[in-house]
Amino acid sequence: MNPETSEAVVSTWEPGAVGLLVIDMTKAFTERGSAFDRNRRAAGLDTDYYFDRLEQVAVPAIMRVATAVRGSGGPVLWVKPLIVSSQARDWPPGLHAASMAPLVPGTPAWGLTSGLTAERTDYEVPKQCVSSFWCGSADPILRHRGVRHVLVAGCLTNGGMMVNAVDAAVRGYQVTVIEDGCAALDPRSHEDALAAHPIYEVRTSADAVDALSTASQDSRRTEGVTTRAPLKERNRP
Template structure:
């Protein structure tokens, strides 16, 4: 279900991209920094998004569709962090010499499921994600993870830019406030992706590819 109708601009926005023949689930940065109390990006209520992301992953595995994970990693001293780590200092938690294990993924990748390491918001920027998906024959990217206004949004936009059909699952994403979550879903649905409910996404993934 779309989160945004045509609105005051009529049919100028919110066209439907639809589902292709070969979806893949991309779980964006779902790690302890967001889902554990005391984490540098701790969310107010991560449980529902974690559960929904897990349901997407299970459905994709059952249907034989790819699952790809992303994780943020920086070298010691943040030498590869560029200006992003200056703008968001808490990203230092993902440096290899940082204390704690905040970058550890909340859900466990399965055997053979790629973990794409990134340094910036989009899972496509400067990574192997696009050629990995292309090599797997993927045409539809089902996006889950955190945060809706940041890395999920950037990844969905670059999925569209890279020629994939982005489907952002509203229950499988989360942000630091409900308003940020809902406002960014509405704007993504208007211009860059189809925002869909978990109940719509699961049958597409459970169907064998």
């Protein structure tokens, strides 16, 4: 753990200190009939569960949390794999990136999946390996915004999502994985990934939205008390 940021692991839902990191929710990985889908079906895998969960569970959950995070003053980061070389030579070998190359801004597969909408104040974070901390700008953006608690969602639960959750935790962030905001190719892989590392906690989108709302209400009450205090001082006999 980075000693300069070790204090950041203290649990907080403080407004402005919570950010959302959404991993790989682009059309390249989330559309039926995509190269991602075809390759896995060719390998004998049934992808129906994965796409059903994305469309019916993960996308609505991510939008709920994104709205709540923005409302609390925190940033939303949309992490997208960037593959410039048509042979994916700019990506680490062994990740099977060539089947989706090139994957760059302006190509259809670069866009967010149906149902997800980025706001003007959000961040688009390209990455050139699985981790947006190692090969992207997630860390400087989060630190610049004063984020101490990172919520992580996206796909795959046992792939990019888990890698980024772990990388955030080892850099000193408090990390919460949004269980219903993630998807894997099968339920077992999803559950195993959620339970794989004790360095992040797991909550539902409803839990996260409630925690953000409660923290915002507490903050407003505290600000109200602070604002009224000088009046009491002036009215003291």
